[in-house]
Amino acid sequence: EAGVAQSPRYKIIEKRQSVAFWCNPISGHATLYWYQQILGQGPKLLIQFQNNGVVDDSQLPKDRFSAERLKGVDSTLKIQPAKLEDSAVYLCASSSHQRGAGETQYFGPGTRLLVL
Amino acid sequence: AQSVAQPEDQVNVAEGNPLTVKCTYSVSGNPYLFWYVQYPNRGLQFLLKYITGDNLVKGSYGFEAEFNKSQTSFHLKKPSALVSDSALYFCAVRSKGYGQNFVFGPGTRLSVLP
Numbered sequence: 001e002a003g004v005a006q007s008p009r010y011k012i013i014e015k016r017q018s019v020a021f022w023c024n025p026i027s028g029h030a031t032l033y034w035y036q037q038i039l040g041q042g043p044k045l046l047i048q049f050q051n052n053g054v055v056d057d058s059q060l061p062k063d064r065f066s067a068e069r070l071k072g073v074d075s076t077l078k079i080q081p082a083k084l085e086d087s088a089v090y091l092c093a094s095s096s097h098q099r100g101a102g103e104t105q106y107f108g109p110g111t112r113l114l115v116l
Numbered sequence: 117a118q119s120v121a122q123p124e125d126q127v128n129v130a131e132g133n134p135l136t137v138k139c140t141y142s143v144s145g146n147p148y149l150f151w152y153v154q155y156p157n158r159g160l161q162f163l164l165k166y167i168t169g170d171n172l173v174k175g176s177y178g179f180e181a182e183f184n185k186s187q188t189s190f191h192l193k194k195p196s197a198l199v200s201d202s203a204l205y206f207c208a209v210r211s212k213g214y215g216q217n218f219v220f221g222p223g224t225r226l227s228v229l230p
Binding site for chain 2: 004006033040041042043044045048056091093102104105106107108109110112
């Protein structure tokens with residue numbers, strides 16, 4: 001079974017530029033998550049999708065961050081414009097939701113973003 | 117609100133010795149509890165979880181964890197540490213209530229010394 005795929009793996013941009021990250025979840029997984037992991041901290045949930053609908057985006061900085069999952073499979077996370085404090089690893093995870101909240105999340109390798 | 121504490125930033129243990137990585141949590145209602153491991157430049161890998169039933173949970177790579185409801189703890193353990201176990205370990209909690217999401221602890225760096 002293929003894991004969660006993410007691209008790019010690394011990105012360096014200047015502040016005020018825009019950037020987009022892509023995620024392809026494990027086949028058949030209805031639930032998709034985006035996390036931000038700042039160096040030295042645990043991952044923080046940004047947004048959760050159930051199929052193509054948003055379940056929770058309460059911690060997403062909506063003035064600059066946006067995410068979509070149009071067909072209920074792949075997802076894109078965008079930052080526009082980027083700030084220095086957005087430098088972090090962006091992790092995508094997916095779960096099958098068969099057991100609801102007890103279902104295991106499986107993580108991709110992450111995209112490391114550096115904003116200069 | 118849900119929260120997770122990992123009181124030790126760093127744990128050092130000699131190879132072959134038992135290891136413990138501590139986790140305490142706060143959640144309203146009954147929790148789901150998870151342990152993940154992160155190697156350098158890699159995503160998080162699932163180790164084990166507690167959903168219900170037996171308080172002692174066995175997971176990947178010889179790791180196990182014990183759910184202690186009275187102490188609100190879920191410590192990760194392994195009887196004999198390997199150098200290859202050196203990594204960053206994260207505890208996570210999720211309330212069984214609808215709409216509750218994962219909250220991760222800050223992580224504990226485990227170093228197993230040869």
